[in-house]
Amino acid sequence: MVSIAVTIQGAGALADALRAADMHSDCATTVVVPTIGCQAKPFTDLTDADFDAAWEQPMREAIVAFQGAHKAGHTRLIAIVPTIAMSGAPQLAHVAATAEAIRVMVKSAARQWGADGITVNCIAVAPEMFGIDTAAVGAVSIAPPALATKGTVVDDLVPLIRLASSVDAHHLTGATLTADGGIWMAP
């Protein structure tokens, strides 16, 4: 069986932790870890510079990373986002916007590239994995994690990347796998 090193696109602690995990797959895979900001700020106080850093630049980087994966001929593309993509969060509108945009860009890419045998999926993790302190800005969820933990990169995120990057996941595309220990349970 072939074993191809998984490409990690992105900067920051989470991307570095995934690189350190040294993952391999039987499919050529790119994992996009967007540069999601973590600086909480009321919406009304956001400057154009704040919004450029939190929205415009990370989105441009993510689009280029998706295109790069396609150009490289990878057949598995996986994006990692925090669950505030789906839930929203006070004082983090600029961050949630980028996270949700990338989550839905996954669906667009899945629809457009599916005929080429490329699968595109998203894994949504607890915001803390991106360094976002949800407790500081108010509740993201109305309940604690059902599994009593918000997860770790090695034990909880890496296995899902292995799943989504494998041959076994050939019929899984456009999906969001939520791995936050059971906080966000919708739909």
Add this chain to the structure above:
Amino acid sequence: MTNFSSANSGRLAGRTAIVTGAGQGVGEGIARRLAAEGANVVIAARRAVTGEPVAESIQSLGGSAICVETDITNRESVAACVAATVQRFGGLHIMVHNAFRGGLPHKLEEADLDRHWNHMSQTGVWAVLHTGQAAWPHLRDAGRHGRFIIVTSPSGVEGSANIPLYSPVKAAERAIAKSLAREWGPSGVTVNCVAPVAASPALLTAFERSPALQAALEARTPLGRVGDPEADIGSVALFFASDDSAYVTGQTIVCDGGSFLGL
């Protein structure tokens, strides 16, 4: 066209709304519907040549409307529109961000950021920042009557094979709405999204070019037709603008005749 008769109950009497992109299409439909319910409506249009006729038409039917030429991609222009609104009508209760530019079909792998992304990012997400920030002090003052309504799209939920970069822009607007619902809720201000499929000029032009597109769209729509900007979409916006939705915030109503059922 909704007439300004006693059939309308004046649910927005004494309130003032700005509708961006109200010179045509969905924005015009929303503006007409809100005006028919008694709101003072500001037609915030990029070009007065499209906005003025809408304002004049509303006035001729007995409504209250003015046109303010507004570039939603420019923070100062949006602020000036809000200032003109408050000066003319004494306040602002409802901000509807509808204007949008872009949406050219493309292949994601070949998408050019300047050609396929910039307009959509600027008129979609950046304009939500500009309109929301400019409106906020007045929406806060309006308290439980304060409304921020964003016109998004079903594509912002389900993705798009034809215009893949359109979907993330519309998705981002929904995420901002959810976040602002949490952030502004304590002030009584609600933030919601309308996701229509409607007979906008752009869609009607596409239908002219491709009758098959119209047939396909109507075939997959349980209600069998494309929405009317005023009667179908304007009425949903009216719900969000009115007191009827005072306990609804952070939500998206997809009004597309039942085509998308995934929420």
